[in-house]
Amino acid sequence: MIEFRDVTKTYDGGQPAVDSLTMDIERGKITVFVGPSGCGKTTSLRMINRMVEPTSGRILLDGQDVAEQKAAELRRSMGYVMQSSGLMPHRTVLDNIATVPRLNGVARSTARARAKELLDVVGLAPELGRRYPGQLSGGQQQRVGVARALAADPPVLLMDEPFSAVDPVVRAELQSELIRLQRDLAKTIVFVTHDIDEATILGDRVAVFAVGGRLAQFADPEEILRAPVDDFVAGFVGRDRGFRHLSFQEGEDVTIHPIETIETGRLADPSVTVNSPWTLLVDAEGRPHGWVPEATRESVTSQADAVPGGSLYTRGDSLRRALDASLSSPSGLGVTVDDDGRVVGVVRAAEVFELIEAGRLDRGRANYNTAV
Ligand SMILES: Nc1ncnc2c1ncn2[C@@H]1O[C@H](COP(=O)(O)OP(=O)(O)OP(=O)(O)O)[C@@H](O)[C@H]1O
Numbered sequence: 001m002i003e004f005r006d007v008t009k010t011y012d013g014g015q016p017a018v019d020s021l022t023m024d025i026e027r028g029k030i031t032v033f034v035g036p037s038g039c040g041k042t043t044s045l046r047m048i049n050r051m052v053e054p055t056s057g058r059i060l061l062d063g064q065d066v067a068e069q070k071a072a073e074l075r076r077s078m079g080y081v082m083q084s085s086g087l088m089p090h091r092t093v094l095d096n097i098a099t100v101p102r103l104n105g106v107a108r109s110t111a112r113a114r115a116k117e118l119l120d121v122v123g124l125a126p127e128l129g130r131r132y133p134g135q136l137s138g139g140q141q142q143r144v145g146v147a148r149a150l151a152a153d154p155p156v157l158l159m160d161e162p163f164s165a166v167d168p169v170v171r172a173e174l175q176s177e178l179i180r181l182q183r184d185l186a187k188t189i190v191f192v193t194h195d196i197d198e199a200t201i202l203g204d205r206v207a208v209f210a211v212g213g214r215l216a217q218f219a220d221p222e223e224i225l226r227a228p229v230d231d232f233v234a235g236f237v238g239r240d241r242g243f244r245h246l247s248f249q250e251g252e253d254v255t256i257h258p259i260e261t262i263e264t265g266r267l268a269d270p271s272v273t274v275n276s277p278w279t280l281l282v283d284a285e286g287r288p289h290g291w292v293p294e295a296t297r298e299s300v301t302s303q304a305d306a307v308p309g310g311s312l313y314t315r316g317d318s319l320r321r322a323l324d325a326s327l328s329s330p331s332g333l334g335v336t337v338d339d340d341g342r343v344v345g346v347v348r349a350a351e352v353f354e355l356i357e358a359g360r361l362d363r364g365r366a367n368y369n370t371a372v
Pocket of ligand 1: 011012017035036037038039040041042043044194
């Protein structure tokens with residue numbers, strides 16, 4: 001557990017960058033610091049490992065004041081990942097990952113063996129270990145940065161906008177990987193971002209900072225979206241917060257309807273006809289490949305002629321995903337797949353809305369019953 005106790009940081013006698021911050025960061029959870037630029041997120045993060053010293057107040061790590069620990073040792077005892085991966089350009093990927101264990105006195109061969117394991121943990125191919133950072137993509141460099149931070153198996157991981165320099169697709173992949181990793185590792189992660197979507201996807205708890213280094217709200221992401229404490233937080237979480245909030249509503253009650261499919265390999269077979277306005281094209285394993293509208297069936301002879309599909313909904317995922325799949329689908333039918341990516345049917349936006357409304361009524365009744 002990391003405890004901030006009335007911590008203030010003022011640089012060069014100016015306005016506080018962090019103002020009287022008091023909060024508890026739970027062990028084994030992801031706590032996200034989010035807020036607009038310049039509101040003191042990075043300063044707060046860096047005070048945990050004493051890269052920045054507070055002007056006043058105390059920070060306790062498992063009950064011990066970090067000010068009483070040697071700064072260099074403290075820093076080495078926590079993983080740190082930043083926006084630019086911060087890798088040493090003249091060292092190979094494996095040597096970069098092995099840096100902290102080597103500084104801690106671990107033998108070179110042991111440190112490199114562990115580095116190889118970590119490449120796999122962060123989803124990188126073993127041969128990338130021999131390359132130099134400049135020979136990797138931005139997303140791969142960030143994965144190496146995460147591997148390096150994990151190398152000494154620290155209980156605490158500090159992450160400062162680690163995914164903000166990569167494109168949105170890679171960013172989403174890295175976010176999913178971090179969630180997957182955290183399921184096994186259960187580190188205490190403090191993660192800085194200015195992106196509220198990233199904060200609500202990753203955070204077990206989200207701290208919204210306001211300009212002037214003030215902690216505006218500290219709660220779980222569902223609550224931040226449902227009940228922002230003031231106009232600042234409401235403005236920051238944005239106009240789409242109703243839509244984002246659907247991420248926290250489970251979609252297991254959404255009705256999955258059957259859908260007519262054609263295998264791509266049988267497109268040229270004239271005996272295969274379609275009888276519905278939209279037919280789904282699938283590969284031999286039943287994975288979706290696009291849509292065939294009834295009117296153009298005759299001219300569709302390969303996958304390239306089909307209308308590309310929208311996002312996919314994995315059975316049981318949130319209402320947000322179900323709605324997005326149906327709204328982004330050219331047919332208006334959200335393609336639903338199982339965990340192996342095979343089509344199991346389709347969902348309809350109108351029925352997702354019905355579930356949202358039913359949930360609202362249930363919550364309204366529950367509130368009424370509590371009130372009377
Ligand atoms: N070394 C420094 N010297 C002087 N002022 C600083 C220093 N580091 C940060 N500041 C100031 O402290 C305030 C908070 O900065 P900080 O980097 O902590 O914010 P942030 O929320 O992480 O911002 P961003 O999202 O832009 O990285 C800003 O006004 C910034 O200009």
